[in-house]
Amino acid sequence: MTATPGPRRTRLALDLLRELAATTAPMYGAQLAHTLNAPTGAVYPSLKRLVAADWLTTTEEEGDAPLIEGRPRRRYYFITQAGRDALIGY
Numbered sequence: 001m002t003a004t005p006g007p008r009r010t011r012l013a014l015d016l017l018r019e020l021a022a023t024t025a026p027m028y029g030a031q032l033a034h035t036l037n038a039p040t041g042a043v044y045p046s047l048k049r050l051v052a053a054d055w056l057t058t059t060e061e062e063g064d065a066p067l068i069e070g071r072p073r074r075r076y077y078f079i080t081q082a083g084r085d086a087l088i089g090y
Contacts, residue, residue, distance in 0.1 A: 006054075006055060006082075007050065007052075007055075010046070012036070012038060012042055012046050013050060015036050015038070016043070016046060016056075016077075017055065017079060017086060019035060020032075020056065020077060020078065020079040021079050021083070026059070028074040028077070029044055029074075029075060029077070030074075032077070047077060054080055055079070055080060055086050056078065056080060056083055057077070058076065058077050058078070060075055061073040061074040061076065
C-alpha cells in the first residue's frame, strides 16, 4: 500500500485530522487548538498545510455574529476524503 502524498504526518497534523474526522460539526482554528491543548501558533500553520494538500477544506463564517461580537470572522475546517485516506494506517 502506497502512502497518500501530502504534507508530513506530524503528531499535530494527525491529531487535527482525527479530531475533524470524529465530528460532523465544523470547527474553527482556535476551537481546535483549545480541544487539542495545542498552541495556536502551531495549529494555524498546520491547518494551512492541510488545506493546501486538499486534506481539509475551509469556509468563512457567515452572518452578523462577528460584527455584533466585535471579532473577526471564523474560518471553519472540514476534513475531505483525501484527509480521511491520509489517516489510514495511523
